[in-house]
Amino acid sequence: MLPAAPPGGASSYTSTAVSARVSVPPNDHVLLALPPTAASASVLRSLRSEGVSVSPVSDGIGVLDAVRTRDPALVVLDVDLPGPDQAAVLAALQAEAPNVPVIAVTPRERRIGLLGQLRGDRDDFLVRPFAVDELAARIRLRLRLGPAMENTVLRHGELVVDTEFGDVTVDGRPVALSPTEYALLMALLATPGEVVAPDRLSREVWSEPASPNLVQVYISYLRRKIGAERIRTVRGEGYVLEA
Structure with missing residues (x-):
């Protein structure tokens, strides 16, 4: 089980402008599961301004519901999301949508515990704090490679x-x-x-x-x-x- 999140850790995004525009097909919808903070809202606005089809989710239960109803091509999941233990949410997400890649957002001190849960052929992770253009580049790369990437x-x-x-x-x-x-x-x-x-x-x-x-x-x-x-x-x- 992943350790508890540090207080306020989930708000440490760097909401800079996206310097590398995101090139993804219009039908590739991204589910953005970040805590409900001003920094998260800034990330959402930045990605949308670059033409990414993205919808927000602010708690763990909402992630699983949204995967069932919205059929996303990719999920960005913060491990400090409010609600159930996010290790369990990630495992449930991988089981229910095995072909949907996940970019897990984590503080550096929880990175090692997270790595064991990620599927090397599909998933990725991003350490906080991060710049929005870095997240944009990871989204673009993961969607370009597709869920069935074998050789990394x-x-x-x-x-x-x-x-x-x-x-x-x-x-x-x-x-x-x-x-x-x-x-x-x-x-x-x-x-x-x-x-x-x-x-x-x-x-x-x-x-x-x-x-x-x-x-x-x-x-x-x-x-x-x-x-x-x-x-x-x-x-x-x-x-x-x-x-």
Whole structure:
């Protein structure tokens, strides 16, 4: 059983503006199960402003009822939600909707206890405090991968991405990427060795027309972190992720 939540811990979200727009199909409805706080309301507004189909739930009983009636594509579940023990709610949710992925929100001190409950092929977790753009990136990635994802580790040469935890390593060393940089890397990694046009990267990463200059700027950021030689520019066509 997970330990009791610290007083006020569930309100520690960072309600910053979403910097990486969420690109999800319009029918992919997200159930946002967060405590009824001003910070939670800000997260809800930010996601909706980015075009995410999302509905709020503020207690554990409501989560299970909403899963039965709304058929969500994904559930964001805070382990400090009011109501029944959330370890039991999570277990019931996984049993009743086995194909629905869950992003569990947890304070850092409860992370270890939570990991044993998560399904490595479907679920994810996010440690509080977090920025809204980080949650947006996790939502986008989890919906893109789908519920039946089997291999959570992607490799391309010495570049390794653990999509379960969002970890990236290059030549065995860890690399810290922003949500936008991570989304850009995943877009390139979808077709490694092939040219990816800037307008395609624009659609997949920003979900709206982005200037070629903006794409180029983030390509340069990514090159600095994973190695300039790993992203080749094909003049007039786009970018290639090299091994």
